Amino acid sequence: MAKLFVVGTGPGNADLLTPKARTAIAASTDLVAYGLYLDLLGELCEGKTHHDLPLGEEIGRARLALDLASAGKDTALISSGDIGIYAMATLVFELLDQQLQGKENHPEWLDVEIEVVPGISAMQAGSSRIGAMLGHDFCTISLSDLLTPWETIDKRIHSAGAGDFVVSFYNPVSKKRDWQLNHARDVLLQYRPASTPVLLGRQLTREDESIRIITLGELDAKDVDMFTLVSVGNSESKHILNGSKEWVYTPRGYSKKL
């Protein structure tokens, strides 16, 4: 029985691809991924069989990866960022669970050896590019209501506000979905000042990276697309200017001791 590597390749730049991810991809004959990710990886993926399914075909991609590995092919299921964070890894285990419950008819899946390889997530790349926004307690919230009821998402935004967590929004907008981010902004404004720093990080670490630091009051879905990470500071996060260089950090409170 072959092996299924479930691999996160980091935000985009090969400098943030871990050796473990590289080794897993190199050891595979078959790669299952959205085509764009493979392009970023370049020659590492040459000579391997690519299985490209369109965005939106997430379940199909996880099934295909399990099927290929079951059929004896060492396979890498790949996504950018950390594949364990809002990505494909959890789907593989959802399918495995369905099989264990007898709701699928693929007993061969249970013999696949699975290894998950984490990667640098967008929020980490974004925080590091502008300083240390994730320096204290933080949370992540996906604004996609495709699979999660909006009531659950709304409750989490309120909880993030009440707990004064730094908040990173994943899937902030999509082509069909744009009002959730402005709603999230309005909820957070009930708990923290309009001057709170916000990072808009688009295509982080890639050639066309763009980084903007704005305030929570200025946040507007029209400035955000599906390639953008939105991270909102907590009530103590600071935006500082050192000449032409700007930084955002969330203090742990050492300055009280300095």
Add this chain to the structure above:
Amino acid sequence: MAKLFVVGTGPGNADLLTPKARTAIAASTDLVAYGLYLDLLGELCEGKTHHDLPLGEEIGRARLALDLASAGKDTALISSGDIGIYAMATLVFELLDQQLQGKENHPEWLDVEIEVVPGISAMQAGSSRIGAMLGHDFCTISLSDLLTPWETIDKRIHSAGAGDFVVSFYNPVSKKRDWQLNHARDVLLQYRPASTPVLLGRQLTREDESIRIITLGELDAKDVDMFTLVSVGNSESKHILNGSKEWVYTPRGYSKKL
């Protein structure tokens, strides 16, 4: 003026050290870090000047790194995990901010070129080792009340419970501090079942790694030390057994569509 690299080296295993972190360390003549981290990095650190300060000397370490870089030495300030998450990066910017406000007397710090390099954090290593625990919205909470008032920490645990986030506790216990984790467990039990899966991941990805999956009801500070990551699932996280192999995943909800 020299460069200050602020570098996260991942949970421990060199397989999860990014090429960017490796390059930054290689480009430095001086390394500032707790000795243990440098031991893990091995030959990468040979031939460089090590500046070792004991644990607890965090401010001293950040000052030293800024001083060395100001004095013309290319310097790497290093911590394990992601240095931007509960670690040294935010301290560098707190010090810079103090200088900008005229509360320090080190104008030379303002000329240092700073680059932050993110790393794989313990929660990511832990989640990947047992499947996909971070598959949906999550938060992190440090249980250290050295710098953060306990009231703030307590409020965040309640918010994490109310929002049904997967919760990773950093600094869960220390030699002098052990009651906070059991309190956190009791708070979360007000919001999610005692059967909720919990990961205890000790020395993750290192030679003496140990991984245990227990339930929230079983969580007890006596089983946890300062090298242990504690991650608590949300109310939908599942612990599944496939023969002798066990996994934990937090579903995004695809199974409703399967």
